[in-house]
Amino acid sequence: xxxxxxxxxxxxxxxxxxxxxxxxWGLLDPPESMELRLFWFTRGKGTExxxxxxxxxxxxxxxxxxxxxxxxxxxxxxxFSGRLIAVIWAIEAVVKPGGETARVEITLSATGxxxxx
Amino acid sequence: MLCFLAISGGALTLGMVxxxxxxxxxxFRWTAAECTILSSEGRxxxxxxxxxxPFAFDVAYRYSYESKPYTGQRYRVGGNRFWxxxxxxxxxxxxxxxxxxxxxxxxxxxxxAVLRRGSLWLVLGLFAPVAFMAAGMVGLRRIWLWAGDSVAxxxxxxxxxxxxxxxxxxxxxxxxVLGGGGVFAQLFAGPMFDLISSRSWxxxxxxxxxxxxRSQQHEDGPSYRLDVLYSYSHGRGSFRSSRHRLxxxxxxxxxxxxxxxxxxxxxxxxxxxxxPRQAVLDRSFPKLILLGLxxxxxxxxxxxxxxxxxxxxxxxTGSVRLKQRTTSYGxxxxxxxxxxxxxxxxxxxxxxxxTSWQQGEADWMSGFFMVVFTLAGIGALLLAGYSFFxxxxxxxxxxxxxxxxxxxxxxxxxxxxxxxAAAIRRLKTWIEGAEEIEYTRGTETHHERRVFRxxxxxxxxxxVSLGTTSVRIxxxxxxxxxxxxxxxxxxxxxxxxxxxxxxxxxxxxxHVAPRGGVW
Numbered sequence: 350x351x352x353x354x355x356x357x358x359x360x361x362x363x364x365x366x367x368x369x370x371x372x373x374w375g376l377l378d379p380p381e382s383m384e385l386r387l388f389w390f391t392r393g394k395g396t397e398x399x400x401x402x403x404x405x406x407x408x409x410x411x412x413x414x415x416x417x418x419x420x421x422x423x424x425x426x427x428x429f430s431g432r433l434i435a436v437i438w439a440i441e442a443v444v445k446p447g448g449e450t451a452r453v454e455i456t457l458s459a460t461g462x463x464x465x466x
Numbered sequence: 467m468l469c470f471l472a473i474s475g476g477a478l479t480l481g482m483v484x485x486x487x488x489x490x491x492x493x494f495r496w497t498a499a500e501c502t503i504l505s506s507e508g509r510x511x512x513x514x515x516x517x518x519x520p521f522a523f524d525v526a527y528r529y530s531y532e533s534k535p536y537t538g539q540r541y542r543v544g545g546n547r548f549w550x551x552x553x554x555x556x557x558x559x560x561x562x563x564x565x566x567x568x569x570x571x572x573x574x575x576x577x578x579a580v581l582r583r584g585s586l587w588l589v590l591g592l593f594a595p596v597a598f599m600a601a602g603m604v605g606l607r608r609i610w611l612w613a614g615d616s617v618a619x620x621x622x623x624x625x626x627x628x629x630x631x632x633x634x635x636x637x638x639x640x641x642x643v644l645g646g647g648g649v650f651a652q653l654f655a656g657p658m659f660d661l662i663s664s665r666s667w668x669x670x671x672x673x674x675x676x677x678x679x680r681s682q683q684h685e686d687g688p689s690y691r692l693d694v695l696y697s698y699s700h701g702r703g704s705f706r707s708s709r710h711r712l713x714x715x716x717x718x719x720x721x722x723x724x725x726x727x728x729x730x731x732x733x734x735x736x737x738x739x740x741x742p743r744q745a746v747l748d749r750s751f752p753k754l755i756l757l758g759l760x761x762x763x764x765x766x767x768x769x770x771x772x773x774x775x776x777x778x779x780x781x782x783t784g785s786v787r788l789k790q791r792t793t794s795y796g797x798x799x800x801x802x803x804x805x806x807x808x809x810x811x812x813x814x815x816x817x818x819x820x821t822s823w824q825q826g827e828a829d830w831m832s833g834f835f836m837v838v839f840t841l842a843g844i845g846a847l848l849l850a851g852y853s854f855f856x857x858x859x860x861x862x863x864x865x866x867x868x869x870x871x872x873x874x875x876x877x878x879x880x881x882x883x884x885x886x887a888a889a890i891r892r893l894k895t896w897i898e899g900a901e902e903i904e905y906t907r908g909t910e911t912h913h914e915r916r917v918f919r920x921x922x923x924x925x926x927x928x929x930v931s932l933g934t935t936s937v938r939i940x941x942x943x944x945x946x947x948x949x950x951x952x953x954x955x956x957x958x959x960x961x962x963x964x965x966x967x968x969x970x971x972x973x974x975x976x977h978v979a980p981r982g983g984v985w
Binding site: 364386388390391393394395396397398399400401424425426427429431432433434436439441443448450452459460464466 | 620622623624626874899901902905906916919942943944945947949951952954979980981
């Protein structure tokens, strides 16, 4: 099992701000690696696009453990929800091999609120 | 099914190409050896069969293999005969008696040797079937992997990091640029350069030594090509050439030409005074050579594809004159190209349909499609005509200060109308933000655009030739964004109603940055 916890449960962030949190995992066997990824992706009628902004990698972790992280958010793109496109930010923890994943969606904008047209 | 077709079709084509070129391909396994040219000369073959080249490169060379001496006479696998005398002459010059060169010896039959192996252009001929097979294999692998997954992967970010992707678009666009540019240079630019430079060539009397008319059957009758060899003097030298015309394609010779250029006849040829080896009998310009411009379209498409990959993020603080998304000239030439291509094809089909109709073999279904195609062709011509007149509509140039807007920021927009500004009854400007997407359904790619914000700037019915207005982008909207398939775009739009003439309709993309930064 893999989980992500953000400091104070905060999921709304201003562009350029910092995200603090930690990832916890409890597996039967020690994995080869665990990666924490900050990324945005699109959702909607158009073909999905994804860009990973930052990755924190932990090599040969124990079967159980946790990793805290501090990630600097870029100035954009803002989280956006339109009629054709949605731009969504998220943090994922991915364990390899196996691909067990935890994901937390966050909001990034000038005010912390999702932009709607 | 498509993947299997691609693999099997590619394999079959590859096999056929490889089989037909097997002799040439074999020479790449032959051993290089030192050779000494014993003799070399060019010769007009006295008894030439119907589809044989008339000029021969006679060469003899000595080589040794495993300490045994041999003598060879073959230049290449395809033989020593050529269609172009200038090529034979250059071979004689590059293979003089006494020269020491490399030749290639068949290790299984050392009496077999050639001076030149197959052309590297052969590799390009193999490229297409190999590319088809590779595409089919990639497709099969993807289907295999997808079918093997009982559960779709839960990680979204893994889809972005799952293996390095080949920059396919850049490879394809690069090939279009190189291929289109190369073919354009070969078929049009090079011959056009010769045409222009040949205007200064000198008229010199020449004597036809040999001529032959070759014929080929086509649906609309036979076509002829004239092979000719003529000699002339220039300065202190005597020369021979087989170049009939400046362009290799685009002509249909006639039997009358063979009578005019029969062996022994005198003629006038045009000789390059800077290089008397270059001469030509006919400097005319065939209209069909304009088809050589078509590869330029492919080259341009490739350049457009390469340039679109560049994301513009420059933050401009000074005044910036905005560029239009498409110009009126571009729209005219684009519609003219499409109308010409469409109507060219339609005329060809109409001729064929008319012939069938005259013979009583036409059916109503073909007639229906011909009507539809013809109407579409007429529509395309009308659109091209409208675009032509639109080129002469008043033009609006727009300047934005500063050049980049950001959310919550403001700028000054100034416009200036050139041309007949008085003809504009009403001028409107506004800024619009839109969502743009691309998606695939089956084998077709679709695009959609939806405007989500419109900010009115100016609406004038008088004094439209010059003007300024302030622009403010709301802070609570979305900035410009571009990924491979999804975009948020902002544009300045200007429309002008013109009495009895195509209206003014301009679009200028602008970049709207997030608050406090550039993305």
